[in-house]
Amino acid sequence: MVSNRAAVDQLLDKYEPVLKAAFIDAIADIRSQVVLKRLVERLERGDVVGAIDLLSIEREAFGPLELAFAEAYNAGGMGLAGELKLRDPQGQRIAFRFGVRDPEAEAWLREHSAMLVTRIVEDQRAAIRTALAEGLVRGDNPRRTALDVVGRVSRVTGHREGGVIGLTSQQERAATRARLELGGGEPDQLRAYLTRERRDRRFDRLVTEAIRSGKRIDTATIQKMIGRYEDRLLDLRGEMLARTETMAALGKSRDDAMKQAIHSGKVDATFVTKTWRSAGDGRVRHTHRALNATAVGYFEGFQSPSGAQLMFPGDTSAPIGETSGCRCTVEYKVDYTGQFLARRAA
Numbered sequence: 001m002v003s004n005r006a007a008v009d010q011l012l013d014k015y016e017p018v019l020k021a022a023f024i025d026a027i028a029d030i031r032s033q034v035v036l037k038r039l040v041e042r043l044e045r046g047d048v049v050g051a052i053d054l055l056s057i058e059r060e061a062f063g064p065l066e067l068a069f070a071e072a073y074n075a076g077g078m079g080l081a082g083e084l085k086l087r088d089p090q091g092q093r094i095a096f097r098f099g100v101r102d103p104e105a106e107a108w109l110r111e112h113s114a115m116l117v118t119r120i121v122e123d124q125r126a127a128i129r130t131a132l133a134e135g136l137v138r139g140d141n142p143r144r145t146a147l148d149v150v151g152r153v154s155r156v157t158g159h160r161e162g163g164v165i166g167l168t169s170q171q172e173r174a175a176t177r178a179r180l181e182l183g184g185g186e187p188d189q190l191r192a193y194l195t196r197e198r199r200d201r202r203f204d205r206l207v208t209e210a211i212r213s214g215k216r217i218d219t220a221t222i223q224k225m226i227g228r229y230e231d232r233l234l235d236l237r238g239e240m241l242a243r244t245e246t247m248a249a250l251g252k253s254r255d256d257a258m259k260q261a262i263h264s265g266k267v268d269a270t271f272v273t274k275t276w277r278s279a280g281d282g283r284v285r286h287t288h289r290a291l292n293a294t295a296v297g298y299f300e301g302f303q304s305p306s307g308a309q310l311m312f313p314g315d316t317s318a319p320i321g322e323t324s325g326c327r328c329t330v331e332y333k334v335d336y337t338g339q340f341l342a343r344r345a346a
Contacts, residue, residue, distance in 0.1 A: 005277065007079055008329050011250055012243075015072040020242035022065040023120075027166035027234065028159065030061055034150045036143075043142035048132045055150070055165070057124045059117045066113040072246050073109060074100045076253035077260075080332075084257075086266050087336050094266050098257045105256055112252075112316060116245065124165065127172035131164045134176065148179075152227060162227025171233045179226050182207075185216040198236060200228035244314070244324050251314035251330070258298065258332055268342065271335040272298040276313070279327040288313075288328050298332075 033056060042051040077098035086094040099105065128149055135145030151163030164172045174196075181193040190211050194204060203225050210217050217225075258274075261267040278284045278292040287304045294302055301309035310318045313328035 005329055007083065008076075008250060008254075011072070011075055011079060012246055012327075015068070015075065015246045015249070016239075016242045018068045018242075019065065019072065019246055020238040022068045023062070023238045023241055024166075024234070026062045026065060030055060030057055031150055031160040031163065031165055034160075036146060036150070039146045039150070040142050043132065043136065043145055046136060048129060048136070051132055051146075052125055052128055055128065057121055057128070057165070059114075059121060062117045062120060066117060069113055069116070069245055069249055070109055072249035073105075073253040074098075076250035077105070077257040079250075080254040080257040081261075084261060084267075084332075084334075086261065086334075087340075091340075096261050096264070096266055098253075099260055102256070102260060105253070108252065108256075112248070120241075123168055127164055127167055127169045130169065131172055131176070151230075152223065162223075162230040164230065166234045166237060167230065168237060171237060175226060175230050175233065178229055179222065182217055182222045182225060183219075185210070185214075187211045187214075196229065198229060198232040200225060200232070203228075240325055244326070247314035247326050248316050248323065249314075251312040252316070254330070254332075255312045262298065267334055268339045269298045270342070271339040273333045273335075274298060274312070275331040275333065276302050277329050277331050284328070285322075285326075287322065288326065291328075 035054070039051055039054055042054060077100065081096055081098040084096055086096050131149050132145060135142075135148060140148075147163075149164050151160035151165070153159065154161045164175060167175065178193055178196055178199070181189040184190075190207050193199065194207055203221075206217065206221070209215075258267070258272065262269045262272070273295050274297075275293060275295040276288070276291040278288050280292075284292075287306050287308075290305050291302050296302060301311050303309055304318075304322055306319070306322065308318045308322050310322060312330045313326050314323050316323065
């Protein structure tokens with residue numbers, strides 16, 4: 001039986017922070033390269049497309065993220081290879097090593113990395129396009145619009161903070177609504193802001209006082225509050241991306257390791273079963289609670305109540321609703337007795 005939940009958790013603990021840091025660092029680098037004067041000039045001309053191009057949000061910026069993903073993938077495959085205790089018909093141990101340069105493995109890594117980064121880049125550009133266009137429609141000062149997108153330089157750290165670079169389109173909309181809630185000054189809007197989970201609660205007293213007194217919050221303070229909110233949304237984006245992609249890398253590579261053992265002839269797929277194991281807590285999505293303890297053959301998929309089929313937790317061919325933030329694992333079992341008897345009979 002190859003479950004070793006602890007081993008998978010150790011790999012998650014190791015590589016999730018690495019992937020998150022690679023993503024956050026990429027965003028910080030993009031922000032640091034911005035020449036604000038040139039960006040403002042393009043916005044003054046109403047050139048949204050040119051402004052976006054000037055930000056240089058491209059695949060090359062996320063190279064370290066692709067490398068981190070590949071490291072997690074290789075670690076997962078080598079980990080399962082080390083957990084397998086393969087034996088021949090005489091019961092002797094058989095050496096097996098995960099092939100990190102396996103053509104199928106390399107092809108999947110290339111394709112998934114390209115898809116992952118392309119998705120990040122396209123979503124980034126869409127979110128920024130919306131923010132810039134809306135700023136122009138509202139008649140905002142081009143410099144203010146630019147700073148709302150790229151963030152403002154902190155006098156303490158010297159780095160840009162806040163801004164929508166790095167956020168998903170959905171998060172950009174949340175930040176825009178939060179800005180309107182604070183700027184509108186209406187009690188109901190301010191109360192709506194106080195329900196936002198990722199807000200900086202250190203400003204709650206100020207918002208509560210604005211509700212009581214009817215006085216508007218000054219623009220500089222609103223900018224600071226939204227900057228904090230955007231930074232926390234970015235941190236959440238990094239967490240979710242790292243969790244989802246680390247699980248995808250580990251789930252795929254561990255499954256590929258078993259596949260390599262089968263293709264090498266060291267394991268007979270007929271005698272391999274895999275069992276779904278959920279994280280076992282209240283955060284597990286209901287479809288995965290239903291899958292817990294479900295056992296299928298190696299080449300079979302797990303049928304989710306949603307209708308989706310997954311070969312393993314984190315299977316990137318499944319809908320994102322089945323993989324985002326998933327913490328489940330799969331347990332592989334090789335029936336060595338059955339395999340031994342079958343080979344001896346042959």
